[in-house]
Amino acid sequence: MNLSVNVQEDSNVKVLEVSGEIDAYTAPELKETLMPLMRESGNEIEVDLENVQYMDSTGLGVFVSALKASKESGSHYTLKNVQDRVFRIFEITGLSEIIEIKAAIRGGNE
Amino acid sequence: MEETIRKNTVKYQKLLQKYIETQDEKSLYDLELISKAFIKKNILPEELINLHIQAMERIYPQLLEEYKLSMEFLLEATVFYGLALQEVDYLRQEKDVLTSEISVAANMQKTLLGTQRPEVSGLDIGAISVPAHQMNGDYHHFTKGSNGTIGIAIADVVGKGIPAALCMSMIKYAMDSYPEATMSPNKVLENLNRVVERNIDPSMFITMCYAHYLPAESKLRLSSAGHEPGYIFRAETEEFEEVRAKGIVLGVMPDATYREYELAIQKDDLIIFLTDGVSECRDGDRFIETEELLEVIRKYIDLPAQELVENVYQYFEKLQDFQLRDDFTLIVLRKEV
Numbered sequence: 001m002n003l004s005v006n007v008q009e010d011s012n013v014k015v016l017e018v019s020g021e022i023d024a025y026t027a028p029e030l031k032e033t034l035m036p037l038m039r040e041s042g043n044e045i046e047v048d049l050e051n052v053q054y055m056d057s058t059g060l061g062v063f064v065s066a067l068k069a070s071k072e073s074g075s076h077y078t079l080k081n082v083q084d085r086v087f088r089i090f091e092i093t094g095l096s097e098i099i100e101i102k103a104a105i106r107g108g109n110e
Numbered sequence: 111m112e113e114t115i116r117k118n119t120v121k122y123q124k125l126l127q128k129y130i131e132t133q134d135e136k137s138l139y140d141l142e143l144i145s146k147a148f149i150k151k152n153i154l155p156e157e158l159i160n161l162h163i164q165a166m167e168r169i170y171p172q173l174l175e176e177y178k179l180s181m182e183f184l185l186e187a188t189v190f191y192g193l194a195l196q197e198v199d200y201l202r203q204e205k206d207v208l209t210s211e212i213s214v215a216a217n218m219q220k221t222l223l224g225t226q227r228p229e230v231s232g233l234d235i236g237a238i239s240v241p242a243h244q245m246n247g248d249y250h251h252f253t254k255g256s257n258g259t260i261g262i263a264i265a266d267v268v269g270k271g272i273p274a275a276l277c278m279s280m281i282k283y284a285m286d287s288y289p290e291a292t293m294s295p296n297k298v299l300e301n302l303n304r305v306v307e308r309n310i311d312p313s314m315f316i317t318m319c320y321a322h323y324l325p326a327e328s329k330l331r332l333s334s335a336g337h338e339p340g341y342i343f344r345a346e347t348e349e350f351e352e353v354r355a356k357g358i359v360l361g362v363m364p365d366a367t368y369r370e371y372e373l374a375i376q377k378d379d380l381i382i383f384l385t386d387g388v389s390e391c392r393d394g395d396r397f398i399e400t401e402e403l404l405e406v407i408r409k410y411i412d413l414p415a416q417e418l419v420e421n422v423y424q425y426f427e428k429l430q431d432f433q434l435r436d437d438f439t440l441i442v443l444r445k446e447v
Contacts, residue, residue: 031313054397056436057268057317057386064362065313085397089386093317093336094358 002026005033013044019051022059031062034077038066043075050081060089063099078102114151115161118144123165130169152199154192159185212272216244219275223282227416228254232447233325236415238423239439247274248385248437249281255292258325264337264441265318266385273314274437280309281316295320295333296368299357303335303368306361315361319383323443328375333368335360338386341404343411345378350404380415381443382407387436388426398429407442415442 003020014037022030037043047063049055063079070076080102082090090096122144129137148158163181167173223246227235239248247268253261265281267274284305288298298320306316319340321332332340336359342351357368375381389403410421419440427434 056390057266057315061268061313061315064315067362068312092338093315094356095336095362097358098363 003029005030007033007037013046016045016047017051018047018049022052022055022062024056024058027058027062030059031065034062034066035069038069038075038077039073041073041075043073045075045077047077047079048081049079049083049086052086053083055086055089057089057093060093060095064095067099076100111151111153114147114153115157118147119161119164122161123168126162126165127169152195154188154195156185156188156192159188212244215272215275216241216246219245219279222279223249223251225251228252228260230254230258230260230325232445233260233323234415234444234446235442236417236419237439237441238419239437240423240427240434241275241437242387242434243271245272245275246437247271247278248387248439249278250383250439250441251282251285260323260325260443262321262323262383262441262443263318264383264385264439265316266337266387266437266439267316268314273311277310277314277316280305281318294370295322295331296370299333299335299360299368300366303360303366304364307364310361315359317359317386319355321381321383323375323381328445330373330375330381331370332373333357333370335366335368338384338389340384341382341407342373342375343380343382343407344376345380346376350382350407375445377445377447379445380411381445383439383441385437385439387434387438388422388440390436398426415444418442 003018003022003026006017008015008017016033016037018030020026034045034047037045066077078100079090082101087096087101090099090101121140125137125140125144128134129141145158159181163178163185166181167178225237227237235252237250237252239246239250241247247266249263249265249267251261251263255261263281263285265278267277281302284302285298288301293301299318302318310316315336317335317337319332319334319337321330323330330342332353332355334355334357336357337355339355340353342353343349344351353371353373355369355371358366360366389400390397406422406425407418409425410418413421419442422440423438426438
């Protein structure tokens with residue numbers, strides 16, 4: 001399964017539209033796009049996971065390193081439209097407590 | 111190698127001549143045998159072309175000069191294929207070396223991280239842990255304290271394979287240094303978290319559940335660092351109860367604290383711990399649902415604990431065509447008295 005990552009630039013928010021499955025094979029692609037943005041200072045980033053039905057712990061690892069990088073750079077990211085199955089792993093791992101996740105349009109998380 | 115070329119020179123010439131004259135299928139088949147013999151001896155493609163040039167010159171001494179030059183030209187072109195082939199051969203040898211090194215490492219890991227199911231009267235324990243590849247990124251461990259407390263650790267590190275396996279050794283050695291039986295589960299996790307946070311790559315983390323079973327009081331005390339929830343099968347109601355304990359994964363927040371949960375265990379109740387290699391099993395493109403996993407456990411619930419976990423494993427191994435996608439660890443404890 002492939003993963004595609006598109007960056008849409010709004011006025012001052014960069015939106016990463018991710019679609020596909022995030023696993024050990026595809027996570028590097030997400031990491032390559034997300035990390036440079038997180039290391040720059042003052043970026044506001046939204047990661048749209050509406051079209052991600054599956055993510056494993058390697059995917060979570062990308063968001064964990066993004067969080068660590070953001071603490072140093074002062075950039076900030078939020079996740080949006082997280083699907084139930086994916087939200088579950090953020091919740092179990094306790095990462096939903098430290099990563100900002102906006103409610104999905106459908107599916108009743110948060 | 112030269113022996114093989116020499117032995118086949120005349121044969122090749124005869125086959126070629128026969129084919130040019132009759133276009134006989136049989137000579138193509140015999141040619142195949144020669145090719146295979148050459149490949150087996152690592153003879154390069156340019157040697158074969160050379161053989162062809164010589165054969166043609168012997169069969170047709172009056173060949174056009176242009177034809178001869180064209181064959182030289184072809185010979186040059188083939189040299190690079192030969193080089194590529196040699197490289198493949200080299201890579202194959204290198205891969206064999208790596209494979210054998212990894213299998214040594216995997217054996218070493220088994221010895222280092224090995225654990226024995228403790229013998230406890232009145233408690234039936236079953237455990238299975240199978241890596242998706244050679245090395246295991248799951249970890250489980252049992253301890254038995256002098257006061258009879260049984261310590262149960264189950265952990266899963268991000269990713270799989272060698273990096274995950276190396277990371278797990280850290281947990282094992284950090285835990286060996288704690289007075290586990292007297293240290294409460296939440297303190298164990300808090301200490302481990304500090305060790306992991308300082309020593310791990312920013313994109314890695316570990317999920318872990320640590321529990322104490324106190325046989326005298328029939329109590330289970332546990333804390334979880336973002337680990338897949340366990341279950342308790344209640345014998346009285348024949349229902350599964352999810353054990354969802356809150357807590358963040360190890361390695362992300364330096365000063366994380368963990369809550370301790372306490373559960374009363376009754377006779378014939380079954381305590382279940384697992385990793386996401388179990389709960390995230392796939393049947394083709396479909397993920398199995400929690401209910402399905404629990405139904406499979408229920409199917410084997412009357413078996414002794416070790417047979418139970420082995421049967422559940424075999425069920426999911428078969429469902430996934432014997433190709434595990436992730437490391438798989440399942441532990442059950444049944445209170446028998």
